[in-house]
Amino acid sequence: MSLSASDKLLSDLRWRDRLFNGNWLPSQGGVCEVVEPGTGEPLSSVGFANATDVTTACADAAKAQAEWAGLGARERADLFRRAANILQQNFDELSVYVARETGGIIPKGQHEVREAIAILHHAAALAQQSCGEILQSPPGRLSLARRVPRGVVGIISPFNFPLVLSMRAVAPALACGNTVVLKPDPQTPVSGGFMIARAFEEAGLPEGVLHVLPGAAEAGEALCTDRHVQMIQFTGSTAVGRRVGELAGKHLKKVSLELGGNNALIILDDADLDVAVNNAAWGAFLHQGQICMAASRIFVQEPIREAFTRKLAEKAEQLPVGNPAAGQVALGPLINEKQLQRIKSIIADSVAAGARIEAGGEHEGLFHQATVLSGVKPGMRAFDEECFGPVTNIIGFNTDEEALQLANQHEGSLAAAVISPSVGRAMRIVDQLKSGLVHVNDQTVNDDANNPFGAPGVAGAGSSVGGPADIDEYTRWQWLTIKDTPPQYPF
Template identity: 65%
Template sequence: MRATDDTGFLREAQWQDKVFNGTWVRPLGGVNPVREPATGEPLTCTGNADAADVATACMAAAQAQPAWAAMDPRSKALIFRAAAGHAEANFAELSLFVARETGGSLLKGNHEVREAIVLLHQAAGLLSQPHGLLLPSAAGRLSYARRLPHGVVGVISPFNFPLVLSMRSVAPALAAGNAVVLKPDPQTPVSGGFLIARLFEAAGLPKGLLHVLPGGAVAGEALCLDARVGMIAFTGSTGAGRKVAETAGRTLKKVALELGGKNPLIILEDADLELAASNAAWGAWLHQGQICMATGRILAHASIAEELTRLLADKARALRVGNAARGEAELGPLINERQRQRVVDIVDASVAAGARLVAGGPADGLFYRPTVLAGVRPGMPAFDQEIFGPVASITSFETDDEAIALANQNEYGLSAAVISRSVGRAMAIGERLNCGLLHINDQTVADDCVNPFGGRGNSGNGGNVGGPADWDEYTQWQWVTIKDSPPLYPF
């Protein structure tokens, strides 16, 4: 089945075997075939960028950026609002493509497009905010600080929520006056890149300011090394993030890393177990667990652990697995065979180490049923490692202090949640958790786009994206002083 209807907004003929530099051109790096995870059938074929393609894009972006930075804010804001309007007008078409390309449900596709629209409007709003500060100074001297763009921002985005995780950097980076070179994951090049290119192309973004180059490690390394790039915004695994930081550090770029997570959900003995099980299931299994904020550890008080396990197992058996983009199931496939095998290996090794498989498994192609593991303890792979699959790992505790220690016993620090009828007790626990995102009486997967989003430890390098954090990420400060005439110094 063809990926798109060439009478629609997404016209496959435009991008077939190509990349985007303001127009659609054939790259030197060849072609990138894309398969639909749920069916295994060819979905589309884009261009594949190599190092030379990246160098060409970075040069063009650097040349186009000064004029864009000098454009008046209202004119720029109109472009973002127009892009949002095109997304709204073609909502159903965009949502279905995102669902198909990512192996997600239509609910997930709808969510990504809705959030992309919000991000575009947020970017337009940035342009009407103050761009600097008036600083205290001596009489007769004006002292102020203003925000300046980095110049060219390189964005490297992942496969799991490609539209949102690309747009959350592309839109504010452009709004701050930068040009952008975007390298989406080659498994999801349209959702993570070409869809965004089409929106901005239709909105009238000047040529040369946005480049979309699907490609592998060679393209990513070239982007990190190019001296014309002032910042890299990377979202992906912790291992890949380390390589990005090391490579980009050679040219002293700013690097913003949004990485993995092993996120704890603490459920206290006074919790409503039906609600707690609903939260745990959603956090662990949404989009097959392929979310950096997924609930990776369910820490349940010993007095309720058995009943919670039973409730989760019932939910796991009731959920359908299949082609979720076509409405045939609630959960779709994992993105590829390597990721499927990783989930299988972690579950098998944890069972061999003493965990109990209560529901779920085994794999059927790329499909893996929602799984419940009970009796998971530190030292087991299901406790220690980010799984990125639909596995609910349950560990029991006796005291609040033990729950906190178990929650903090990992190298990550992205999201955490606590469920209790006592908000005060839950807050007291939450204040002792190492995390960048904390949710009381909710699960771990949440992002409103207006909030600073970032992790600690191996979940990131201390930065944040989103809302008030965007100005800090995508600009740098310049201090300016002005006097009517130069002073006389004693030398």
């Protein structure tokens, strides 16, 4: 597919001050200016949905759902493949835009587009999977347990990896026969919403099947309470996830939560020091630590703790910080001033409680240095809270049992990892880690398009999305029996 310059995939003439329902329409809630974190300059202007916009979209999605679910599986699969091809054909343009809107480095933008393409291909396969079983039944009756669409799925996605985390829910929900109302974070509405809308629009998705409505809490609460919505899939902070779960539960909706977590990377004393430092730096500082899987707590066995701390601090000091669109840097800006102030507060409070800054700790505007804290202990904010910034904390331990006890000292952990050449030793720890994603001889930031993604406790209440979990999430069981003729009952 070749688009003209005036009709290119990311021409904001399409979405400027608009929302999407298959067409581009004005918003009842006004408009929202999107600011590029790396420059502080306006990047775009989009429609800003209010509760009225959400109510209208949910009703329209409900009307469109039966016809969409009735479309042949092969036709739906072909549509996802076309959408994937459109993303591939516009790969460079999309990658740069994701990087600019999120404040990420260009390889991070490329990763998001690449994963979104993989997710679309997964959805194409999902659309053609058999979903059910033939049950034992008396002669003369066919008894089936089958998976059917839930109906309208509301999706609320975050700012940090907006394209991946929106597409991860949108594509499988659509593949299972649902219609979708997507509320991307208003800080990243194009990467998290309109980029997806444009790909599906060009691929030929019918009107009303996908709605994209950037908005604030009012729009999110309207989505969680609307009578036409059968399910909410939310990715974001634990605090907002509690509110989403409360509202969805009150209205008896299926809810899927993918939240944060105070993640643990355990370095055993037999680990290769340089390899361990390399893994730790990547897991801690990728995308400024604004990743739900970031290695925020690094547990290092005492015989190598001092050397590890020195090497990690040296590496952190060498990581360049700046605008990713203007040069080769390792860390870009934080998403906003609020997040910056929270990170500064966690560092200051932890230092006041006895932690030490081994590297970093300073910032210039939204550009915060890679920061390493040592002497961190339970009870300090740096140990107890997810920072969601370029800050990692080193905690020493003596025995494997102590490492396990410290690592599990949380209300919920999304990811954990153990590095050791002794796989058996690492597995004895891994088998007892209370985390949703666990890795041996790797750092904590890992995600493929085909893996179940979720965690217990405050990291997501045990729900998962992705790969084999998608059918469970986006469909429900229905029992169907078929007889040739109705039976005669005694009354």
